[in-house]
Amino acid sequence: MEKLGLNEIRDLFRDFFVSKGHYAAGSASLIPKNDKSLLIINSGMAPLKAYFAGVETPPSKRMTTCQKCIRTGDIDNVGKTARHGTFFEMLGNFSFGDYFKEESLTWGWEFITEHLNMPKDKLWATIYQDDDEAYDIWIKLGMPAERIVRLGKEDNFWEIGLGPCGPCSEIYYDRGEAYGCGAPDCKPGCECDRYIEFWNHVFSQFSKEDDGSYSNLAHPNIDTGMGLERLACIMQDVDSIFDIDTIRKILDSVAQMAGVDYQAGNEQNDVSLRIITDHLRSMVFMIADGIMPSNEGRGYVLRRLIRRAARHGRLLGIEENNFLAKLMDSVVEVSGGAYPELVEKHDYIKKLIAIEEEQFAKTMDNGMGILEEYIAKLDKNDKMVLDGVDAFKLYDTYGFPVEMTEEILAERGITVDMDGFKENMDRQKELARQGQKSTEDVAWKDAADYDKLPKSKFLGYMEFNADAEVLYVNSSKGKNLLIFDKTPFYATSGGQLHDIGVIIIADKEYHVNDVTKENDIFLHFVDESVDNVNVGDTAELKVDVANRNRTARGHSATHILQQALKDVLGEHVSQAGSYVDNHYLRFDFNHFEAMTHDQIKEVEDIVNDKIDAFLPILMQEMPIAEAQKMGATAIFGEKYGDIVRVVSMGDYSVEFCGGTHIDNTGKIGAFKIISEAGIASGIRRIEAITGTQVIGYTEDKESVISNVCATLKSNASDIEKKAAQLVSDNKELEKTIKSLKADEIAGSLDEIIASGSDINGIKLITKRFDNTDVAQLREMADAIKSSETKSIFVAASVNDGKIAILVSVSDELVSEGFHAGKLVKEIAQVAGGNGGGKAGMAQAGAKDESKLEEAFELAKTLVANK
Known part of the structure; x- marks a missing residue:
């Protein structure tokens, strides 16, 4: 058996299944596409679920992939053992209603015995206890009956809830008696380290029904998974993933920078080396796929990995600033050939890691001092549990991750009261939720009893005027509220400000100053007293069309802006908030540094090009599955119903959106960015104007230029030259003054x-x-x-x-x-x-x-x- 490198094995696998008629797809992003059940892709079949479910059509009925995966459940064990890792690659071959068991097992056997040249006498197979079909195939392939092990449902039957499921067959490699437990009946299924499972073949042939029964699928599927790193361990005859060629090269780079040797008798050093090595691989691949450090979701996973690795660098004595950013080169070196995005985004990845390291260095300096005080207090009082309130203070005030608090304290035999921590966290979240509503609004809510009214019918996508029936009237706390059975008035939501306009009841006008929405009931607040309005009255509702259009063109511009930012800055850009009214728009997005003048100009030019292209804006309601097929962009974490509204700017931008829009990009008129700034760690904000606001902005600038020209006694064409000359003259005068001053002082x-x-x-x-x-x-x-x-x-x-x-x-x-x-x-x-x-x-x-x-x-x- 030749000791093949990890990259060689990956290529051999792909080429073998291509020769068997499989379509070789590149790895999907670690960010799940249209799958809210997953935070990060964690298996080879995860990106293909839509194909198995029949929601999407695969590019071929036979596919093979090598999928990038992250599993977060083992983060705490990484480094402490030599086999746990967060990032790994999963080889797989898949059949969507094409071939089945015989081809899957036959090709699997052919690949490992004829292409990898594994010794046949070292190979074992497990099957589901009732799967005689798989047993017969293995016998036919030449696997001795005594090396075929039948296992129960817990080990060899794959199912998750209802739907497609089926038995599986796993292939094991016998590492020899030296790794065994010595029991005479030791075989696959034993808890010892002798037999290592490396390839699982899942036969999805049944469907589990609501009553617990199983029916046969009309078109059975094949889903196999083989961990590339685990296979490399077998092929290279090493005990740990940290000893295979590519990963060991990264580990050696870490050890060299730290000035320590791996497996030289210092177990704590070995733990730190393994943690940094594994986490380096994870952070590089995650950032390349557009994940950015943050305090929630997959961004928090990334931040935790970077900070954990940075801390273990300190434990190793690495004093270099941004050492992780420097070490990431080794990951690109060993994996960039298979994953060109690592090479393409090399500088971006390095910069983002460096920024996060610098921020964490400040966090560590502040937090460690406080934590040491807590530890001293615990020692003095002979306690071994840190109060949850103290752990929360470290997290909330100093930005110290609670997982890091746990890990540091565990090294000293101290635990954290996590129940107390969670209580404080929940309390803070509740206060934050309450803080979103003013005391006045709460008082108003208490005074108003409209919860049992039917939902308002919103007509405003197509109509600006409507006749409606008054369903509710209230004048309290200085507010005048009207609710109708239907309305053309848009209520503030999704970052878009409400409509204004007038409501006419019995020949009296009521001017709308605010529209909000609660449980799809539209609340219209007006300036005038509504004491003379009665439930059942007929009202004419008239939206201020000019105001609506100004707001709508700004909203449409934000859609184009988001795609333009992706085009210029990268696919990592995602919306972090927005605001649109009739004066300007504000768009918050994920990005790690200030935009350059050239980048701002490029984004601005793209948006204006799309305006000049007069792209049709199409607004459609459709099932969410259909919208996902279109590739519509959703806001991460936002909840959507079964039917969603999709807004398309020609073929340039497609987004989920419930707001109002114009019907053609040309009606935006013009787009001008007036500011770009950071508002939080990793969050930037653009403020911009559209249409006639751009004219007003230009007039203001022209007025400033005119005043400067008058002051400098120059015309507009010479103003730059005149200003530059004045600056130059001023510098010369300053030099002369300083020289004279120096002479004066010396004298x-x-x-x-x-x-x-x-x-x-x-x-x-x-x-x-x-x-x-x-x-x-x-x-x-x-x-x-x-x-x-x-x-x-x-x-x-x-x-x-x-x-x-x-x-x-x-x-x-x-x-x-x-x-x-x-x-x-x-x-x-x-x-x-x-x-x-x-x-x-x-x-x-x-x-x-x-x-x-x-x-x-x-x-x-x-x-x-x-």
């Missing part, structure tokens, strides 16, 4: 030194300087040190209201214990400032110019008292 240095006081043999010089920069003060300080071997210089520079205080201590006085950093801190506080620095020279800022003389007096006192 008066003897006078400055002479102005100092003699305090116990120390020359203390205190002086205020106007329009003098700190660099000049430093030069002066160095000159004073050269002239006076026992001197302290306290200088204050005042420039346009900004105050800087410099303290310089000569070398001889530093050796006697004087410290400039400590002195400047106390001196600056008198003038409302703060600062610090080294013993020889330090600097601080201050706020109160009137207190400088008082600060100088304190300097004299401090020097006198040493």
Whole structure:
């Protein structure tokens, strides 16, 4: 049996099944597509569920894949054992109603015995206890009866709830008696390490019904899975996934950076090396597939992996900044050939890991100090359990992951009261939910009894005017509320602001200032008193069309904007929030750094190109499965019903959306980004305007240019040249002034030194300087040190209201214990400032110019008292 490399095995498997008529599909993303049952792809068949369920048509009835997978259940065990890992690759061949058991097992046997050349006498098979068909196939292939083991439903029957299910057959490799338990009946199914299962063939031939019975599927399927790393362990005759060629290369890179040897007798070092190695693979692949660190969902899994690896780097003594970002090169080196996205996104992955490492370094520095205080308190009180409230404070105040608190404490034999932690977490979530509604709104809710009304029929997608019946009237808490059986007024939701307009009842106009929605009941709030309105009255509802159009064009622009951001920044971009009203739009999205000027311009140009293309905007209601087939973008975590509304901007953007839109992108008119900024870790915000707002924005800019031209006595065509000349002239003047100032200071240095006081043999010089920069003060300080071997210089520079205080201590006085950093801190506080620095020279800022003389007096006192 040849010791094949992991990458070689992957290629052999793919090529073998292609020769058997299989379509070789690339690995799906780790982010599940249209599957809310999974956080991250965790098996080879997971991305293919829609094919097995018949919801989507596969590209071929025979497929083969090598699928990237992440399993989060073993994170706590990774590193502690040599076999657990979070990231792995799953080889698989699949049949969607085409071939069945005989072909699956026959080809499996052919591949492992003729292409991998595994010794036949080392191979065993397990089958479901009642599956005589599989038994007969194995006998036919030459597997001795004594090496075919029948196991029960728990081991060899695959089913999850109702629907397709069936027996399975697993192939095992005998590693030899040295790994066994010594029992005479030791065989597959035994708990010892002798027999390693490496390929599972699932025969989906039944359907489990509601009554618990099983019916035969008209078209049985094949689903096989073989862990690539586990197979590589067998082929390379190693005991651990961390010893196979590709993973060992990553581990060796970690060990080299840490300056330690693997398996050199230090088990704690080995644990840390394995954790960093595994987590490096996971984080690189996750980021390449568009997952970003965050505090929830799959983003939290990524953040936890990065932070756990970063901490174990510290335990190994790695002092290099951003060491994980540097080590990720080894992952790309061994896997980039099979997964080109790692090469394409190399710089992006590196940058994102580096940013997360830097943020975590601050978290660790803050959190560890507090945690050490908690540990000391526990030791003092002879306790071994950290209170849940303390664990929550670490998490909530200092950003310290509770899993990390658990892990650190476990190393010292201390546990965490997780029930208490969860109670505090639930309490915070509840307070946050309550905080979303103002006290006034809660009081209003208590005063209003409309919960039993029928749902309002919304007409506003197609109609702006409607006649409706009044179902509810209330005037309370300073609000005037009307509810109707139907309405054309859009209620605030999905980031889009409500419509405004008028309601006419008995020839009286009521001006709508707010529309909200509760359980699909539309609440219309108006300016005028509704005391004379009665239930059953007929009303005419008229939406302000111009206002609606301004809002709708902004909403349509956000859809194009989201796709443009993906095109320019990458597929990792996803919506994190939005707001649209009749004046402007705001779009929040996941991204790890500020956009460059060129990127902003490129996004803006793409949106305007789509506006100029006059793309039709199509709004359709359809079953969610059909929308998913179209590839419609959904907001992660948002709940959708069976019927969804899909909005398409030509063939450029397709999204789930319940808001209002114009019918053609050309009606947006124009699009202009007015700001881009960060609002939270990994979250950026774009603010933009559309249509006539762009005209107003342009007019404002033209007015500014006109005023600048008048000030500079220039016309618009020469304004840049004129401004550049003024800046250049100003710099020359500043240089001249500084030079003159330096000459002035140098000429008066003897006078400055002479102005100092003699305090116990120390020359203390205190002086205020106007329009003098700190660099000049430093030069002066160095000159004073050269002239006076026992001197302290306290200088204050005042420039346009900004105050800087410099303290310089000569070398001889530093050796006697004087410290400039400590002195400047106390001196600056008198003038409302703060600062610090080294013993020889330090600097601080201050706020109160009137207190400088008082600060100088304190300097004299401090020097006198040493």
